[in-house]
Amino acid sequence: MNVTGFARRAGWARGEAAEKMADTQSARRVGKHWLRTAVAGLLLNAALLFLAVNMGISAQTVLRPRSDHFDGERFFNPAIHGHERGFVDLLKWASKRRPPHWRERTDVQPGPPPARHAAPGVLRATFINHATVLVQMDGLNILTDPIWSDRASPVSWAGPQRVHPPGIRFEDLPPIDVVLLSHNHYDHMDVPTLRRLNSVHHPRFFTGLGNRAYLERRRIQRVTEMDWWDEVPLGDGHSIVFTPAQHFSTRDAIDHDRTLWGGFFVKGPAGALFFGGDTGYAWHFREVRKRLGAPRLALLPIGAYEPRWIMSQVHMNPADAVRAAGDLETPVSMGIHFGTFQLADDAQDQPPRDLRRALAAANLPADRFWVLAPGESRDAPAVAAAAASDKAAANR
Numbered sequence: 524m525n526v527t528g529f530a531r532r533a534g535w536a537r538g539e540a541a542e543k544m545a546d547t548q549s550a551r552r553v554g555k556h557w558l559r560t561a562v563a564g565l566l567l568n569a570a571l572l573f574l575a576v577n578m579g580i581s582a583q584t585v586l587r588p589r590s591d592h593f594d595g596e597r598f599f600n601p602a603i604h605g606h607e608r609g610f611v612d613l614l615k616w617a618s619k620r621r622p623p624h625w626r627e628r629t630d631v632q633p634g635p636p637p638a639r640h641a642a643p644g645v646l647r648a649t650f651i652n653h654a655t656v657l658v659q660m661d662g663l664n665i666l667t668d669p670i671w672s673d674r675a676s677p678v679s680w681a682g683p684q685r686v687h688p689p690g691i692r693f694e695d696l697p698p699i700d701v702v703l704l705s706h707n708h709y710d711h712m713d714v715p716t717l718r719r720l721n722s723v724h725h726p727r728f729f730t731g732l733g734n735r736a737y738l739e740r741r742r743i744q745r746v747t748e749m750d751w752w753d754e755v756p757l758g759d760g761h762s763i764v765f766t767p768a769q770h771f772s773t774r775d776a777i778d779h780d781r782t783l784w785g786g787f788f789v790k791g792p793a794g795a796l797f798f799g800g801d802t803g804y805a806w807h808f809r810e811v812r813k814r815l816g817a818p819r820l821a822l823l824p825i826g827a828y829e830p831r832w833i834m835s836q837v838h839m840n841p842a843d844a845v846r847a848a849g850d851l852e853t854p855v856s857m858g859i860h861f862g863t864f865q866l867a868d869d870a871q872d873q874p875p876r877d878l879r880r881a882l883a884a885a886n887l888p889a890d891r892f893w894v895l896a897p898g899e900s901r902d903a904p905a906v907a908a909a910a911a912s913d914k915a916a917a918n919r
């Protein structure tokens with residue numbers, strides 16, 4: 524490991540810490556925090572390296588063939604050519620940051636308990652919070668990136684704190700069969716929630732390469748890890764494909780990009796669901812459409828995208844998401860990854876506002892891209908109905 528490589532890896536890990544501490548701190552406090560984080564990061568690096576070498580638990584011990592997104596040691600984004608944003612960029616951002624103020628927590632009432640199952644042919648989505656959606660399709664109940672914790676953080680006493688409660692109470696969940704985990708960032712892979720799901724619902728967990736050992740060490744069972752384009756049949760006509768995304772992974776000071784990120788395409792008799800995970804706009808949406816067909820419903824991230832100079836590689840803005848929906852040729856999309864945790868510099872109400880603007884600019888009706896309140900459910904239109912509504916919109 525050379526010095527540059529080390530700095531880059533450690534830097535991204537600290538970058539994740541910066542993403543987590545996104546709050547209403549002043550620039551001076553941010554500077555102090557970074558100093559403390561840098562020192563703590565170095566100590567943590569030393570301790571973790573010692574553990575990894577001595578206990579043989581490092582992800583480096585897993586041998587995997589190289590591929591177009593794996594260099595033998597770390598995963599990478601095939602379409603980022605040139606300068607990938609790193610530690611220096613994050614420092615620059617953190618030192619000049621003036622994050623907009625988000626309102627304090629609002630205690631909205633949770634939504635009604637969802638039905639046990641959706642009727643045959645129905646594809647229903649219930650927005651819970653952040654990237655967490657309950658999808659019910661043909662007897663199958665799926666949760667995406669479930670987080671019920673108060674903070675998206677490795678610790679319970681610091682890090683981005685939710686500004687509203689989950690839209691559905693954990694106790695009100697119907698039986699969960701499948702959990703889709705897009706990658707290992709703390710706002711997507713929330714171990715306390717996963718352990719609770721594991722013990723109450725015993726679902727199957729699907730995630731990217733490299734995450735299984737980590738989850739199993741935390742007593743989360745039935746984990747299947749997948750490479751991009753792997754497909755796993757589930758029975759009853761359903762199957763799951765892990766699809767590419769443009770992002771990165773990190774959980775601690777030494778594991779940068781050692782586990783794979785991605786999205787999911789779930790095929791079933793009620794049509795297909797696409798869950799985009801956490802991603803910048805890139806080539807992969809078109810490729811998903813080409814290889815797997817148009818999904819009946821796409822869950823696409825629309826938040827945590829400012830400032831663009833640093834966020835655009837890894838987070839879409841609403842205009843990107845509308846473009847991605849076009850690439851997928853999906854009749855209807857639903858916004859996720861906004862409004863629950865302040866992770867970047869977009870204002871609290873900015874994603875839905877920018878989304879309305881992006882839809883208008885693309886001449887698309889607002890019902891092509893849903894923004895649901897936490898706890899709200901909606902059924903994807905039948906594919907023929909969606910085509911008719913488009914025709915009607917075109918004639919208006």
Ligand SMILES: [Zn+2]
Pocket residue numbers: 706708711770771801
């Ligand atoms: Zn992420």
